[in-house]
Amino acid sequence: MPVQVLTNIFIGVLWMFLQDDWSAFTFSSGYLLGLFVLFILRRFLPSQFYLFTLQAVVELLLIFIYELFTSSIVVISKIIRPKINITPGIFPLETSLEGDVEITLLALLITLTPGSVVVEISHDNKTFYVHAMDIPELSDSVLRSKDRFEEAIKKVTR
Numbered sequence: 320m321p322v323q324v325l326t327n328i329f330i331g332v333l334w335m336f337l338q339d340d341w342s343a344f345t346f347s348s349g350y351l352l353g354l355f356v357l358f359i360l361r362r363f364l365p366s367q368f369y370l371f372t373l374q375a376v377v378e379l380l381l382i383f384i385y386e387l388f389t390s391s392i393v394v395i396s397k398i399i400r401p402k403i404n405i406t407p408g409i410f411p412l413e414t415s416l417e418g419d420v421e422i423t424l425l426a427l428l429i430t431l432t433p434g435s436v437v438v439e440i441s442h443d444n445k446t447f448y449v450h451a452m453d454i455p456e457l458s459d460s461v462l463r464s465k466d467r468f469e470e471a472i473k474k475v476t477r
Contacts, residue, residue, distance in 0.1 A: 323369040327353040375474035382471050386432050386464045393460065394433040397453060408454040409438060412447040412465060419444075421472050428468050435461045 327350060334349025335341055354370070361368040397405060412429075416422055422444050426437040434452040441448075451457040 320366055320369045320372055323357055323364065323366070327357055327369075329353075330356060372475065375471065379468075379471040379475055382467050383428055383431070386428075386467070390432040390434055390457075390460060390464070393457065394452065397434075405453040406455070407450065407452055409448055409450050410454065410458050412449050412461065414445060414447060414465070414469065416469055416472060417444075418476070421476050424472055424476075425465070425468055428472075429461060429465065432461070432464060 330353030331346045331349035334352060335345045338345050338349075357364070358368060358370075366372075397403065414422070414425060416425055422440065426440060426447060429435055429447065429449060430437050434457045436450045437447050438450050439448040440446070449458075449461060451461060
């Protein structure tokens, strides 16, 4: 992907040289021309076309923001009650992701959602041990968000 971005920027700068006009509009038109060229040549490139990967990254970010807000609302509703009635605990969470980057990204995304923290990862990188603030309710939401995160991470990294 970095090679594709640099090639696209190079095509944009080369277009500015050929047009003999140093403006943002000329660079933008050259950049769009570079996108078109790279899109046509995408089957000869070793990795996926970088705009598809960029789209997958944006989708992952939007999923994270949605999960962040929904879990924040659940945690706030638990905290502002006059009597806190929670049952914290640790539960195992199986994953189908492979590779250190995918495992780390999923662990960080689960930890960043309020009410849950990844405490440990098993030696085979297939099981997370997650501490949740309220086991019956938050563990179900962590399981649902894990499935969404896994699909989005696979789109980004594979």
